[in-house]
Amino acid sequence: MSLSRALPRIAALVLVLVLVSGCGTGALSGLLGTTAGKAKQTASQAKNATTKSKSSQKFTVTMTDELKFDPPTLTVPKGAKVTWQNKGQVAHTVTDDPAKVADKSHVSLPEGAQPFDSGPISAGASWSQTFKTPGTYHYVCLPHEAAGMAGTIVVTP
DSSP states (O other), X not given: XXXXXXXXXXXXXXXXXXXXXXXXXXHHHHHHHHHHHHHHHHHHHHHHHHHHHHHHOOEEEEEOTTSOEEXXXXXXXXXXXXXXXXXXXXXXXXXXXXXXXXXXXGOBOOTTOOOOBOOOBOTTOEEEEEOOSXXXXXXXXXXXXTTTOEEEEXXXX
16 A cells, blocks of 8 residues: 555544543543443343342242142242242142141241241132241141142242
8 A cells, every 4th residue: 555545544543543532531531431331320220120020020839739839949039929829629738837747847947937837728729928038948738748748948138
């Protein structure tokens, strides 16, 4: 490439560099500052959306005539509401109260948590529990405890 053809390109490049560099407050730093600010704002919005989705997310456990909780283990954030739905034809319970079960080793709850018992949940009905204390909750269905109908809720902080 001849010097006469390269000179306009070099001049244009130098002009762009001069305009962009400035004194620290030029176009480039302004552009970078704006981009960084938008990235920070977007990250904050994503975090808030995640927090909102956790608290508004629906958690469901199904009870079946196969005498199972589905899923058998569910992990939820602190403050989550879990709903058990009876999709079978026979009544079930959701119980982690050691005073009500046949074998106390089948249930457990974190220190400071209150035991719960849904009472009979008839076919097509549902029952909900909100988990405020982090930890692991092992629960059973009272009428089907001997058959091994058991589940676990893990509550994260």
